[in-house]
Amino acid sequence: MANFFTENKDLQFTLANLDLEEVVKMREENYIESEKFQHAPVDYKDALDNYRRVLEVIGEITGDRIDPRSRQVDEEGPHFENGKVTYHPLTQKNIQDLKNAQVMGVMLPYKYGGLNFPNTVYTMMTEMVSRADASLQNLFGLQDISETILDFGTEEQKNKYLPQFATGEADGSMDLTEPDSGSDLQSVRLKATLDPKTGKWYLDGMKRFITNGCAKIHLVLARSEEGTTDGRGLSMFICEKCPELVVRRIEHKLGIHGVATCELQYNHVPAELCGQRRRGLTKYVMSLMNGARVAISGQGLGIAEAAYYEAKKYAAEREQFKSPIDKFPAIYDMLTRMKIKILASRTLLYETTKHVDLRACYTKKFEEIPAGQVNEEIRERQKYYSKVAAILTPMSKAMCTEVANQVSYDTIQIHGGTGFMHDFNAERYYRDARITNIYEGTTQLQVVAAIGGVIQRTLDPLIKKLASLPYDGALERMAKELDKMHRKHLEAVKFVAEKKDSNYHDLMARPLVDNETYIFVGYLMLRDALKSREREILAEKFVLYSIPEFNSRFDLVMSNDFTTIDKHREIVDY
Numbered sequence: 339m340a341n342f343f344t345e346n347k348d349l350q351f352t353l354a355n356l357d358l359e360e361v362v363k364m365r366e367e368n369y370i371e372s373e374k375f376q377h378a379p380v381d382y383k384d385a386l387d388n389y390r391r392v393l394e395v396i397g398e399i400t401g402d403r404i405d406p407r408s409r410q411v412d413e414e415g416p417h418f419e420n421g422k423v424t425y426h427p428l429t430q431k432n433i434q435d436l437k438n439a440q441v442m443g444v445m446l447p448y449k450y451g452g453l454n455f456p457n458t459v460y461t462m463m464t465e466m467v468s469r470a471d472a473s474l475q476n477l478f479g480l481q482d483i484s485e486t487i488l489d490f491g492t493e494e495q496k497n498k499y500l501p502q503f504a505t506g507e508a509d510g511s512m513d514l515t516e517p518d519s520g521s522d523l524q525s526v527r528l529k530a531t532l533d534p535k536t537g538k539w540y541l542d543g544m545k546r547f548i549t550n551g552c553a554k555i556h557l558v559l560a561r562s563e564e565g566t567t568d569g570r571g572l573s574m575f576i577c578e579k580c581p582e583l584v585v586r587r588i589e590h591k592l593g594i595h596g597v598a599t600c601e602l603q604y605n606h607v608p609a610e611l612c613g614q615r616r617r618g619l620t621k622y623v624m625s626l627m628n629g630a631r632v633a634i635s636g637q638g639l640g641i642a643e644a645a646y647y648e649a650k651k652y653a654a655e656r657e658q659f660k661s662p663i664d665k666f667p668a669i670y671d672m673l674t675r676m677k678i679k680i681l682a683s684r685t686l687l688y689e690t691t692k693h694v695d696l697r698a699c700y701t702k703k704f705e706e707i708p709a710g711q712v713n714e715e716i717r718e719r720q721k722y723y724s725k726v727a728a729i730l731t732p733m734s735k736a737m738c739t740e741v742a743n744q745v746s747y748d749t750i751q752i753h754g755g756t757g758f759m760h761d762f763n764a765e766r767y768y769r770d771a772r773i774t775n776i777y778e779g780t781t782q783l784q785v786v787a788a789i790g791g792v793i794q795r796t797l798d799p800l801i802k803k804l805a806s807l808p809y810d811g812a813l814e815r816m817a818k819e820l821d822k823m824h825r826k827h828l829e830a831v832k833f834v835a836e837k838k839d840s841n842y843h844d845l846m847a848r849p850l851v852d853n854e855t856y857i858f859v860g861y862l863m864l865r866d867a868l869k870s871r872e873r874e875i876l877a878e879k880f881v882l883y884s885i886p887e888f889n890s891r892f893d894l895v896m897s898n899d900f901t902t903i904d905k906h907r908e909i910v911d912y
Contacts, residue, residue, distance in 0.1 A: 339398070339401070339402055340401030340402055340405065341394065341397040341398045341401045341402070342396075342397040342400045342401040342405075342466040342469055342470065343393045343394050343396065343397025343398075343462075343466060344394060344397055345397075345401070346397075346466075346643070348680075348681055348684055349393075349462060349465070349466075349684070351866070351869075351870060351873075352462075352684060352685075352688050353386070353389065353390065353393070353459075353462065354386075355866065355869050355870075356458065356688055356689075356692055357692075358382075358386075358456060358458060358692060358695070359382045360696065360699075361456050361458070361692065361695040361696060361699055362379075362382055362385045362386075362456065363382065364699040364700075364702075364703065365454055365456060365695075365699060366378060366379060366385065366454070369381060371448060371454070374448070375448040377448075378448060378454070389455065389459045392439075392441065392453070392455075392459075392463075393459070393462055393463065393466075395439050396436075396439065396441060396463050396466055396467070397466055399435050399436065399439060400466045400467055400469065400470035401466075401470065403431075403432070403435055404432050404435070404467065404470035404471050404474060405469070405470040405471065407428040407431065407432060407471070408470060408471035408474075408596075408766075409763065409766070410426075410428055411426050411428050411429055411432075411471060411473065411474075411595070411596040412471075412473070412595045412596060412766055413595075414426055415595040415596060416429070416588065416596070416597070416598045418585070418587065418588045418598070421584055421585050421586075422552075422585070423551075423552035423585060423588060423598045423600070425596075425598070426596065429473075429474065429477075429596050429597075432471065432474050433474075433477065433478075433506065436467075436478060436506070437505070437506035440453070441453070441463060442478075442481070442503060442504060442505065442506035443481065443484065443500070443503050443504030443505070444459070444460040444463065444481060445457060445460050445481065445485055446481075446484055446485075446488065446500055446503065446504050447488070450488075450496065450497075450500035450501050450503075450504055451500070451501045451504030451505060452500070452504045456691075456695045457629075457632065457691050457694050457695050457698070458688055458691040458692055458694075458695055460481070461632055461633070461635075461636045461687065461688070461691045462636075462688075463478075464478065464479050464633055464636035464637060464640070465636040465637075465639050465640040465643070465684075466640065467479075467640065468636060468637040468638075468639070468640025468641055468644075469640035469641070469643045469644040470640075470644075471596060472593070472594060472637060472640065472641050472644075472767075472770040472771075473593075473594040473595055473596030473597045473770070474596055474597070475633075475636075475637045475640065476549050476550065476594060476596075476597040476637075477509065477550055477597055479633040479634075479636075479637065480509065480510045480511065480512070480549070480550060480553075481503065482512075482626060482629035482630060482633060483503070483510035483511070483512060483555070483557050483626075484499070484500055484503035484504075484510065485629060486557060486574075486612070486622060486625060486626050486629075487499050487500060487557075487576065487612065488500060489625065490574070490612055490613035490621075490622055490625075491576070491612050491613070495576065495610065495612065499555060499576070502554075502555070503555075508553075508554045508555050509550060509553045509554055509555070510550070510553050510554070510555045510556065510557065511548055511549060511550045511551050511552075511553040511555075511556050511557070511600075512548075512549070512556075512557050512626060512630075513545045513548050513551065513556050513557065513558040513559065513602060514526070514545070514548075514559045514623065515545060515546055515547045515548065516528060516543070516544055516545055516546055517544055517546045521779065521780065521783055523559065523569070523572075523619055523623060524568050524569035524572070524619060525567070526559050526560065526561060526572055526619075527543060527561060528541060528542070528543030528544065528545060528558070528559070528560045528561065528604060529541070529542045529543055529560065529561055530560035530561060530562040530573060530575060530609065532562070538608060539562075539575060539608070539609045539610065539611055540606045540607060540608060540609065541558060541560055541575060541577060541604040541606070541607040541609050542604050542605065542606055542607075543560070543603075543604050544601070544602065544603055544604070545558070545601070545602040545604070546601045546602075547589065547599055547601075547777075548599065548600045548601070548602055549597060549598075549599055549600075549777075550597055550598060550600075551585060551588075551598065551599070551600025551601070551602050552579070552585055552598055552600060553579065554578060554579050555576065555577075555578055555579075556576070556577050556578070556579075556583070557574060557575070557576060557612065557626070558574070558575045558576075558577055558604075558609065559572055559573075559574060559575075559618050559619065559623055560572065560573060560574075560575055560609075560618070561573075562611075562615055562616070562618070563615070563616060569618075569619035569620055570616050570619075570620065571616065572616070572618040572619040572623075573611060573612075573613075573614075573615045573616060573617065573618040574611075574612040574613055574617070574618040574622040574623070575609040575610060575611060575612060575618075576609060576610045576612050577607050577608065577609040577610070580607060580608070582604070582605045582606055582607045582608070583602060583603075583604060583605075583607045584602065584603040584604075584605065585600050585601070585602060586600075586601045586602065586603050587600070587601050588600050588601075589601070591773075592769050592772060592773070593766070593768075593769030593770040593771075593772055593773060594769075594770055594773055627778060627779065628694070628727070628728075628731050630778040630779075631731040631732060631734070631735040631778060631779065631784070632687075632690065632691055632694060632731060632734065632735075633778075634735060634738075634739060634774055634777065634778045635683075635687050635690070635731075635734045635735045635737075635738040635739065636687065636738075637742075637774055638683075638735075638738040638739035638741065638742035638743075638771065638774040638775070639680065639683055639684060639687060639738045639741075639742065641742045641745075641746060641767055641770050641771045641774065642676075642679070642680050642683070642738075642741055642742040642745040642746070642771070643680060644763070644767055645676075645742075645745050645746045645748075645749040645764065645767040645768075645771070646673075646676050646677060646680055646745055646749070648749055648762075648763050648764055648767065649672075649673065649676065649745075649748065649749040649752040649753070649764070650664070650673055652752060652753055652756075652764075653669050653670075653673065653752055663752070669752060672748050672751070672752060673752070674879065675748075675883065676744075676745045676748055676749075678876060678879050678880050678883060679741045679744065679745060680741065680745065681863075681876055681880075682737075682741075682859050682863060682880050683734075683737050683738045683741045685859060685862045685863055685866060686730075686733065686734050686737055686738070686855070686858070686859050686862065687734050687738055689730065689862055690727070690730040690731055690733070690734040693723055693726045693727045693730055694727045694730075694731065696719075696723040696727075697720070697723040697724050697726075697727040700716060700719045700720040700723055701720055701724070703716050703720070704716050704717060704720040725791065725796050726796060726797070726800070728787075728791060728796075729788050729790075729791030729792070729796050729797060730797075731787075732779070732783075732784035732785070732787035732788040733784070733788050733851065733854070733855050733858075735778070735779065735781075735784045736775070736781045736784040736785060736788070736851070736855075737855055737859075738774075739771075739774035739775035739781065740775055740781060742771040742774050742775075743771045743772065743774070743775060745771075746764075746767045746768040746770075746771040747768065749764045749767060749768070750764045750765060750768055782848075785847045785848050785851045786844055786847060788847070788851045788854070789843060789844065789847035789850060789851055792831060792847075792850050792851055792854045793831060793834070793835050793843065793850075795828075795831070797854065797858055800858070801824065801857065801858060801861060804861035804862065804864070804865055805817065805820070805821060805824075805861060807864070807865060807868060808868075809864060809868070811874075812874055812878050813864050813867055813868070813874060813877065813878075816860070816864055816877060816878055816881040816882075817861075817864055819881055819885060820857055820860045820861055820864070820881060823853070823856065823857050823860075823884075823885070823888050824857050826888075826892050827850075827853050827854065827857060827888075827892070829896075830849075830850065830853070830892055830895040830896060831850060833895065833896060834846045834850060834895060845906065846895055849891035849892070849894050849895050850891075850895065852887070852888075852891055853888050853891050853892060856884040856887065856888050857888075859880070860877075860880060860881045860884060863876060863877035863880050863881070864877045864881075
């Protein structure tokens with residue numbers, strides 16, 4: 339029997355050592371929730387035990403049931419006929435298994451039927467679901483929609499929709515992209531019209547590339563302000579499946595075959611305003627996208643884990659020249675690098691989710707302060723965790739999804755010609771991984787999102803704290819290497835910042851963000867090695883692998899001649 343939690347030593351280490359005590363205490367209202375809800379924890383130890391038990395259940399469902407079904411789901415996918423999408427019977431079984439486990443409202447409060455789990459634990463579930471079937475994650479992982487309604491909807495909307503999400507009675511979709519507006523969401527044109535007689539809103543227009551666009555409940559970004567052309571004219575709406583909302587077709591995709599990606603036509607669809615007018619893009623979608631970045635990071639990490647195990651298993655069984663190929667230096671070097679990249683990505687992802695959880699807790703606490711009162715400590719913590727989460731979420735999304743693509747690529751390489759065949763899982767992981775560094779913001783956009791925090795040195799307090807830990811032996815040597823890298827990195831950041839040119843900052847953003855990631859993740863790996871000495875070799879390998887990559891990017895940034903925009907244009911136009 340396979341269990342994707344109990345057999346994942348690193349995931350178990352992460353849960354045990356991440357220290358979510360502050361997060362859990364705040365989410366559980368200092369544990370007074372246990373007085374009102376029978377299944378609420380009475381203390382942190384009880385909460386951790388609860389998380390572990392639920393993760394073990396999800397580990398069993400994903401390993402024993404969902405994973406064996408994934409090949410057939412990929413082969414056959416959903417069915418579309420006469421405007422109706424029908425999910426594969428095995429996908430329906432997968433969803434029912436998750437419903438039965440009562441994990442369709444993982445982060446929702448108890449009063450709406452949710453588990454009130456932190457984002458960190460939810461992301462661990464998304465990682466395991468993605469390892470079993472990456473396309474299923476695009477259904478399970480849409481719980482951010484209910485979180486948006488929780489954060490910004492009216493009490494009436496919360497009471498109407500959130501219990502449906504918690505039981506799995508309702509599924510959702512985020513209807514953002516249009517045929518002529520991909521990442522440029524401020525150009526959205528789908529029109530929202532307010533009927534002055536009835537006070538009701540109606541939606542007209544098109545949406546494209548909508549994951550699970552056949553859902554029961556839709557969050558829709560639409561233009562509510564007549565005559566506007568920018569993001570300030572957009573609002574967020576909630577609408578439900580109805581005859582006026584037409585699924586025109588589903589896309590024939592490279593990967594993620596188990597979920598329907600739809601083109602939608604809105605023919606005067608009745609809708610409700612979610613939150614305030616004009617805040618749809620500037621506040622609500624940005625909140626949605628932050629959650630989506632974390633979810634897709636988990637998806638990428640799950641695919642990478644699946645691909646790695648497939649490569650490792652094949653290499654142990656495949657013999658060439660009378661020896662298993664995992665005995666060949668070229669192969670075990672590839673497997674080692676794949677493993678290190680996955681562990682490093684996981685370290686970054688769950689450090690990110692911890693700060694996302696802290697941001698959410700302190701934002702809620704800040705918003706609960708009565709009007710006219712000031713609590714400087716709460717305000718400063720809310721601002722701090724918001725700044726840290728704002729840089730870590732794009733860094734994590736970039737790293738986890740790029741690693742997913744690289745590990746999946748290497749898995750095919752280890753399989754050789756066999757990996758190119760449709761009969762093996764390797765090519766499916768490769769196909770599924772490819773979208774992860776594209777949707778919910780490409781890697782290039784993640785870099786642009788992170789560069790401001792790099793230049794402002796947002797992570798330096800955390801880096802300083804990590805650098806001051808009591809390292810010894812190999813860890814001390816690696817800490818010294820990271821310190822040298824950090825000092826050089828500060829020089830490069832200063833070099834770029836002094837140019838006062840936003841286009842130039844964006845041009846140099848990729849090497850600077852990559853190097854920030856190497857340094858920060860390196861220190862996280864060293865920190866974790868102090869908690870478990872068997873991880874020392876993992877930390878050492880990551881740092882040693884990072885040094886040449888770091889130096890090449892540093893040299894590129896400091897090469898003033900080549901890094902001018904005009905030089906790049908000369909090459910492109912040659």
